[in-house]
Amino acid sequence: MVLRVPFEGFAETARRKLPGAEAYVAPRPFGCVVTASQSGRPLVLVSFARRSPTDARRALEAEGLEVREGEWCHDGAPIEAFEERSDLHVGAVAYRSGEAMPGLWVDAFLGPRTPAEVLRAMYEEFQETGELRDATFDEFVRAAEPNVVILGPEELTRLAMRSRP
Numbered sequence: 001m002v003l004r005v006p007f008e009g010f011a012e013t014a015r016r017k018l019p020g021a022e023a024y025v026a027p028r029p030f031g032c033v034v035t036a037s038q039s040g041r042p043l044v045l046v047s048f049a050r051r052s053p054t055d056a057r058r059a060l061e062a063e064g065l066e067v068r069e070g071e072w073c074h075d076g077a078p079i080e081a082f083e084e085r086s087d088l089h090v091g092a093v094a095y096r097s098g099e100a101m102p103g104l105w106v107d108a109f110l111g112p113r114t115p116a117e118v119l120r121a122m123y124e125e126f127q128e129t130g131e132l133r134d135a136t137f138d139e140f141v142r143a144a145e146p147n148v149v150i151l152g153p154e155e156l157t158r159l160a161m162r163s164r165p
Contacts (some may be wrong), residue, residue, distance in 0.1 A: 001042050002074050007049040007056070010034055010082050012065030014045055019043075023060050025053045026071035035072040036065075044072045087111050090151045091118035095144040103144075110153075115148040 005013045014021055016037045020074045021036045029049040037043060049056045057067045097103035105122045113121075121141050126132035132140060151159070 002046055002117075004046045007034065007047045008060075010045065010047040011060055011065050014065060017043060018045060022066045022068055024068050024070040024072060025060070026069070027053050033071055034060065037072040042076050063084075088153055088156060089113060090156065091121070092149045093118060093122050093144075094147045094149075095122075096131075102121050112152060113150060115150065118148050118150060119146060123146050 003013070003017065010023070014023060014072075018038055018041065019036050023034055023036045026033050026035075028048070031048060032047060032053040034047045034056055036045040039139065049059075051059075051068070060067045069109050089109045089112050091107050093105045093114055095103045095105065103122060105125075106123075107118070107121055109118075119141060123132070123137050126140075135143070
């Protein structure tokens with residue numbers, strides 16, 4: 001049995017449900033997963049934190065838990081932290097470039113964005129890298145003739161599941 005709790009409540013829940021258990025911290029792409037269990041017990045306590053494993057460890061130690069590197073598994077497989085993808089959005093912009101082929105710009109965001117916000121991020125990146133000079137945002141949009149596509153967590157999961165072997 002897996003019990004998922006918010007990171008802020010992990011230490012208190014571990015003390016209550018698994019007294020004396022050590023917490024284990026393992027890195028994930030957008031933070032870390034924290035687990036606790038005890039041999040012979042059917043419960044694995046799980047939390048995802050949008051912080052580095054080091055920061056999570058310090059916070060848990062400050063709460064009085066003993067913390068180690070690693071993670072408990074459930075039924076022999078690592079526990080997937082669905083939260084690590086829950087806010088991931090991808091913005092892609094096809095645009096008219098100075099080349100024979102159109103350009104394609106892609107970025108990922110934690111949280112939803114509007115097409116205007118995606119275009120603004122692209123514009124700012126092009127300004128920072130020197131690919132764009134002396135053009136206002138409105139001039140850039142008119143010249144680029146952009147087509148913006150934004151993929152949210154549901155679409156990304158659907159695409160990933162569709163292409164699984």
